[in-house]
Amino acid sequence: MPAEMKRRALDALDELPAGEIICHGDFHPGNVLLSDRGPILIDWTGATRGDPTADFARTRLMLQVGELPPGVPAAIRALAAVGRRTLWKLYERNYRRASSIRLDLVDRWTIVVAANRLTEAVESERSALLGTVHKLAG
Numbered sequence: 838m839p840a841e842m843k844r845r846a847l848d849a850l851d852e853l854p855a856g857e858i859i860c861h862g863d864f865h866p867g868n869v870l871l872s873d874r875g876p877i878l879i880d881w882t883g884a885t886r887g888d889p890t891a892d893f894a895r896t897r898l899m900l901q902v903g904e905l906p907p908g909v910p911a912a913i914r915a916l917a918a919v920g921r922r923t924l925w926k927l928y929e930r931n932y933r934r935a936s937s938i939r940l941d942l943v944d945r946w947t948i949v950v951a952a953n954r955l956t957e958a959v960e961s962e963r964s965a966l967l968g969t970v971h972k973l974a975g
């Protein structure tokens with residue numbers, strides 16, 4: 838990440854609340870299993886304690902720019918685009934009902950989570966992530 842973008846992301850982080858809520862850290866359709874009792878969220882290896890708005894922002898970001906694994910058939914990729922939009926609408930509506938998320942902080946948290954995602958070195962997402970940081974950080 839260019840040094841100026843890194844500085845802006847760190848500046849944004851300094852101004853955001855730390856939070857004390859358990860956050861999943863990697864919520865996406867692949868981490869949801871459907872069972873007879875309803876959906877079950879799996880893969881809590883990235884769980885942290887923090888501001889739930891950060892978790893919300895990461896989910897939004899991943900549904901916008903996250904890449905499917907290599908080798909996924911074109912038909913599944915096409916369905917994923919529709920599924921992501923549908924999942925996002927359901928997730929956002931239900932999350933906002935169940936939580937007192939601070940919508941005024943979502944874009945600022947998105948700068949931070951996009952910068953963090955860049956450290957994961959998913960090359961196919963790099964351009965979109967840099968664009969997100971640039972757009973939101975000014």
